[in-house]
Amino acid sequence: MTQRTLAVVSAGLSQPSSTRLLADQLAAATRDELAGRGETVELRHVVLREHAHDVANNLITGFAAESLRAVLDTVTGADGVIAVTPIFNASYNGLFKSFFDLIEADALTDRPVLIAATGGTARHSLAMEHAMRPLFAYLHAVVVPTSVFAAPEDWASGTADAALRSRIERAAAELAEQMHRRPVSTGPSDPFALTTSFEELLNRRES
Amino acid sequence: MQFGVFSVGDVTVDPTNGREPTESERIKAMVAIALKAEEVGLDVFATGEHHNPPFVPSSPTTMLGYIAARTERLLLSTATTLITTNDPVKIAEDYAMLQHLSNGRVDLMMGRGNTGPVYPWFGQDIRNGVPLAIENYDLLHRLWREDVVDWKGRFRTPLQSFTSTPRPLDGVPPFVWHGSIRSPEIAEQAAYYGDGFFHNHIFWPKEHTQRLVNLYRQRFEHYGHGSADQAIVGLGGQVFMRKNSQDAVREFRPYFDNAPVYGHGPSLEEFTTETPLTVGSPQQVIERTLSFRDYVGDYQRQLFLIDHAGLPLKTVLEQLDILGEEVIPVLRKEFDSLRPAHVPVAPTHASLVAKAGGAKDTTVHAVDDVTGKAPEANR
Numbered sequence: 001m002t003q004r005t006l007a008v009v010s011a012g013l014s015q016p017s018s019t020r021l022l023a024d025q026l027a028a029a030t031r032d033e034l035a036g037r038g039e040t041v042e043l044r045h046v047v048l049r050e051h052a053h054d055v056a057n058n059l060i061t062g063f064a065a066e067s068l069r070a071v072l073d074t075v076t077g078a079d080g081v082i083a084v085t086p087i088f089n090a091s092y093n094g095l096f097k098s099f100f101d102l103i104e105a106d107a108l109t110d111r112p113v114l115i116a117a118t119g120g121t122a123r124h125s126l127a128m129e130h131a132m133r134p135l136f137a138y139l140h141a142v143v144v145p146t147s148v149f150a151a152p153e154d155w156a157s158g159t160a161d162a163a164l165r166s167r168i169e170r171a172a173a174e175l176a177e178q179m180h181r182r183p184v185s186t187g188p189s190d191p192f193a194l195t196t197s198f199e200e201l202l203n204r205r206e207s
Numbered sequence: 208m209q210f211g212v213f214s215v216g217d218v219t220v221d222p223t224n225g226r227e228p229t230e231s232e233r234i235k236a237m238v239a240i241a242l243k244a245e246e247v248g249l250d251v252f253a254t255g256e257h258h259n260p261p262f263v264p265s266s267p268t269t270m271l272g273y274i275a276a277r278t279e280r281l282l283l284s285t286a287t288t289l290i291t292t293n294d295p296v297k298i299a300e301d302y303a304m305l306q307h308l309s310n311g312r313v314d315l316m317m318g319r320g321n322t323g324p325v326y327p328w329f330g331q332d333i334r335n336g337v338p339l340a341i342e343n344y345d346l347l348h349r350l351w352r353e354d355v356v357d358w359k360g361r362f363r364t365p366l367q368s369f370t371s372t373p374r375p376l377d378g379v380p381p382f383v384w385h386g387s388i389r390s391p392e393i394a395e396q397a398a399y400y401g402d403g404f405f406h407n408h409i410f411w412p413k414e415h416t417q418r419l420v421n422l423y424r425q426r427f428e429h430y431g432h433g434s435a436d437q438a439i440v441g442l443g444g445q446v447f448m449r450k451n452s453q454d455a456v457r458e459f460r461p462y463f464d465n466a467p468v469y470g471h472g473p474s475l476e477e478f479t480t481e482t483p484l485t486v487g488s489p490q491q492v493i494e495r496t497l498s499f500r501d502y503v504g505d506y507q508r509q510l511f512l513i514d515h516a517g518l519p520l521k522t523v524l525e526q527l528d529i530l531g532e533e534v535i536p537v538l539r540k541e542f543d544s545l546r547p548a549h550v551p552v553a554p555t556h557a558s559l560v561a562k563a564g565g566a567k568d569t570t571v572h573a574v575d576d577v578t579g580k581a582p583e584a585n586r
Contacts, residue, residue: 060472063411065481192418194391194426198399201341201392 004041004179006030007078011048011085011096012118019118020047022150022168023084026116029168030082033176044074048095055098064102076107077188080114080179081141083132087119091131100135107189109140112178114171116148125149144174208542209553210535211251212244212527213286213443213510216264219517222465226519233263234270236520240513241274243524245281247531253284253316253510258292258325261467268301275309282555283309286405286443286510287318287386290347291339292329294363298343299350299371306376311556316384316405316441317344319393335362337392344385348400351380354571370571377566382554384441384508387419394419398426403439403553408499409512410468412481416442417502424504436550441508442499445484448529452487458522459486466516489533496538505546507553509538 008027012019027043034041048055054068064072075081085096115132119125128147136143148171154164214237220227228236241252254264254271264270271283283305288298298315305313319336326333342360349356350371359365375381384403387393388411397404404423406416420440427438447462449455456475463475463486478484485495496509511530514523552558560566 057473057477061410061469061478063415063481065473065477066412069412191389192391192415192422194395194422196392196395198395198426198430201337201395202345 002039002184004034004039004079005044005074005077005185006041006080006082006179007044007046007075008082009046009048009075009084009096009099011093011099013049013086013093013095015049017049017086018150018155019084019086021155022116022118022148023082025168026082026084026114026148026172029172030080030114030175030179033169033172034179037176037180039176039180041079044078046071046074048099051099052095055095055102058102059098068102072102073188076103077185078111079182079185080112080175081108082114082116082175083136084116084118085132087117087124087127090124091127092117092135097135100139103139104189104191105139107139108136110182111141112175112182113141113143114146114148114175115143116150116171118150120152122149122151122153125151142178144171144178146171146174208506208539208546209250209282209508210530210538211249211253211282211284211508211510212240212513212530213251213253213255213284214240214264214514215255215512216257216262217467217515218261218263219467219515220465221517221519222461227517230263232520236514236523237264237270238274238277239520240523240527241281241283242277243527245278247527248535249281249527249531251282251284251508251510253286255286256289256320257322258328259322268305271313272305272308275305275312278312281312283313284384285315287316287320289320289325290317290343291319291336292325292331293343295343295347296350296363296366296369296371299347300373302381303351303371303373303375306381306556307373311376311379311560313556314382314384314554316386316403318386319390331362337390338362340393341396344383344396344400348380351375354569372571374569374571376556377560377563378569379556379559379563379566381556382559384439389415389419391419391422394423395426398423398432398438399430401427401430401432403441403507405441405508405510406443406503408443408483409445410482413483413499413502420503420506433551434549436504436547439508439551439553440503440506441510441553442503442506443483443510443512444496444499445482445512446492446496446526446530447486447513448489448492448526448534450488452491455486455488462516462518470516489529492534493537493541496534497541500542500545505542505550507551 008023010020010023031041054065058064085092113136148167218233244252256267258265323333356369384405385397386405408416424435424438428435447459485492513526
């Protein structure tokens with residue numbers, strides 16, 4: 001049985017957080033889908049609220065504090081990522097963007113990503129398509145076609161209603177399928193690895 | 208083991224009283240710090256090179272030449288010399304001149320600078336940062352070792368039958384360090400030439416430093432310059448000391464909180480945990496500094512940053528007194544007793560001359576109109 005890791009990033013700021021609730025439902029659905037493909041998955045929850053100070057400090061100092069380093073490695077080293085944010089002023093919230101600004105430009109290349117969001121009204125839902133999807137496209141991630149948005153009415157009955165439920169399941173199936181197709185992650189890449197020799201560097205200048 | 212101070216040369220408001228030094232005051236303060244460094248028994252003074260406010264040291268050899276004339280023993284260095292945007296021909300000439308004037312008390316540290324806009328000011332492009340560092344240094348290395356150079360590259364006009372003057376003092380080029388924080392290519396470059404590698408160290412967690420120093424050591428051995436533990440390593444450090452550590456913390460905190468680079472970010476306590484910054488008693492500085500050896504191995508040069516963030520000159524000179532009286536003598540003794548016999552100390556002009564088999568005059572005389580004798584004849 002193949003063992004996978006799935007990073008579940010949620011940028012909700014209130015507690016309890018509907019963003020976290022959506023993230024949990026997506027994670028559970030993805031876990032079930034992977035199980036159906038004969039794979040077990042370790043869910044690694046990243047609640048950005050807990051790292052807000054470290055994220056701001058990293059923006060200023062240029063390095064991640066030890067605990068934040070571990071979180072960044074969790075995300076860049078996972079087989080798949082679920083990224084969920086509340087929509088503020090027509091886009092992902094600042095914490096979500098600040099966190100993903102700390103990810104090296106090539107660290108999520110070819111990584112399956114499921115994007116999801118919550119908001120006060122369903123009219124915010126296209127923010128996923130004009131803000132979140134381009135962000136991960138820039139990072140060369142593979143964003144699954146179905147994005148999942150949950151507005152207050154979707155939680156009306158206390159749990160995801162039928163329409164939301166089916167979107168969660170479809171998105172989770174897409175994510176699980178993309179993860180399943182790929183070899184198991186070998187962990188975060190090493191930014192200090194030497195990928196060239198000096199002879200090569202010297203020779204390159206003549207070309 | 209060599210100990211010294213390195214200065215960025217920033218003009219920064221003193222956050223405790225709003226006072227901002229003039230450029231002139233800051234330049235003279237840097238000189239005063241260098242002179243004091245010699246007086247209290249430190250070995251090295253290194254100046255940064257910057258070409259934009261709020262920094263003053265745009266002309267390092269002018270400043271170092273002046274300091275050379277007023278000191279006897281102090282080694283004059285840079286932190287860093289911009290190998291990317293300076294013409295390597297001018298670096299070769301300027302630092303050879305400084306070598307002669309200071310009787311060999313000079314080495315220098317190559318770096319790529321800390322700001323993108325500097326590149327176009329000197330006709331370059333930041334996207335060529337690493338290739339510039341590679342090509343320019345390769346030329347500089349030749350200019351100091353070959354009397355007559357024919358050269359062609361990507362970034363400057365070709366050279367034909369060019370002789371960089373004056374030739375290095377006693378036929379021995381200044382020792383070179385390569386400074387980098389996060390570029391494995393630069394660690395590789397230092398290793399390739401068998402030069403020194405300096406890690407700034409002070410703004411990042413020790414794991415960064417450890418990784419790059421280890422890479423440099425392995426590649427130094429790979430290129431056949433000696434075993435990994437014989438590679439020449441330098442580190443930065445950042446300290447503020449008072450007799451009682453609480454006094455040091457209380458006095459330094461406003462400077463920390465408002466400092467360029469990391470101010471308004473992490474707390475002083477977080478930053479001292481995560482980076483080598485040590486604010487406390489001289490004994491705490493001794494213990495912390497000795498611990499650097501645990502993760503980079505035996506190393507050859509330790510430079511401290513003590514004069515940034517708007518600290519007044521008086522305070523900086525007090526820091527130098529503490530370093531000279533209480534810290535460096537202990538560190539020198541401890542590091543020297545821990546270092547195995549096969550691990551070298553940092554090269555100096557005298558040791559490089561000895562290694563070269565003695566001093567040689569390598570003056571290249573001009574072409575003689577009558578005999579037609581050309582500099583090539585001396586090759």
